[in-house]
Amino acid sequence: VKIGVLGTGGVGQALAGKLAEQGHDVVVGTRDPKATLAKADKDGMGNAPYKDWAAAHPRVALKTYREAAAHGEIVVNATSGHASLEALRLAGEAALGGKVLLDIANPLDFSKGMPPSLSVSNTDSLGEQIQKAFPAAKVVKTLNTCNAVLMVNPGALAGGDHTMFVCGNDRAAKDRTTELLKGFGWKHIIDLGDITNARGTEMLLPIWIRLMGTLQTAMFNFKIVK
């Protein structure tokens, strides 16, 4: 499957790497490919520069947001939440329309110090804002509730005995997403309903961040026990 992954950070790398490994035809998108490849330093999250990752993944091309989105039958928003709407605008409605758009970003606001708050929450969500801005895209919110390693390899924790959520307005888009998630190893997937449920999953981030501090690891996840 042709997939465009928007975002070159740890999350974008994890998704693009796993999808390419599974035989998908992956193009990663960024604002300015030359600038991204010129960066020599680690990013703010401690990830190695993208060019190192790219050298290890020669089959994954780096193009503009627009080119990567146009390439994909499925498009993954793996940009930082604060930059997502702008990145998607650069991708353009024409390149997103009719596509399954996996939104795995979180609207974290680091501007008021640590731990971050959410820039949108409670009565709205980033997932809804994206769906509203790109009504022809089939937005599915998922994978935003655990770290990048677990997103694509849930079996690395407790044999995969923990939970992933999906929500979105389009049934077929959610089915396709669920298929991808199962391919990653997700066993417990809960469909919460329409995209307004992104409020619920994005609002998991405040406790996720606090738990990362308390547990001193990002290798944990929520399991819904029922």
Add this chain to the structure above:
Amino acid sequence: VKIGVLGTGGVGQALAGKLAEQGHDVVVGTRDPKATLAKADKDGMGNAPYKDWAAAHPRVALKTYREAAAHGEIVVNATSGHASLEALRLAGEAALGGKVLLDIANPLDFSKGMPPSLSVSNTDSLGEQIQKAFPAAKVVKTLNTCNAVLMVNPGALAGGDHTMFVCGNDRAAKDRTTELLKGFGWKHIIDLGDITNARGTEMLLPIWIRLMGTLQTAMFNFKIVK
């Protein structure tokens, strides 16, 4: 131990009933005991009128918020979140000062329809508002992330293999709370730190409410898998 439980709804009944069963000396508090005992109808959540519960629990007295709080070495805020600050004001700072104050309420706002949003969240929390309003109380936020049955009987789900959170500014108050929780059967208790972490646990409610709809039961809980 002398315990005052503020609130006569399903949560107050569950807590007061369990604590009395464990041999504690429990007084339940309400705004107007005569009015509470005069109610003959089920409440908005479908709970039987308090007088039926009271008849089945003759050792638990019903008094005013102030009397119940004054009675307790430990005070439990089991009122509705939207009414908590007012109930605690009626209890009075003198009756709360120096006490362990378990805050198990959630700031649910039903005024904009279902599902409810939170009346405070993200950059503040009900737990913090209570601590700020009653600085001499030792507020511990806990038990707000599951239904009333599981609060006092976690073993009723998956043998208790799920998680409870505590947070608060006073170490000894959290230790005492943890002791009570263990007495209820809680095995996995995570101390998130100070009372600002109530933002994290209260923000679990939006997904909790959505999961209750999706799963068609309130008998579920979060487990932190690590």
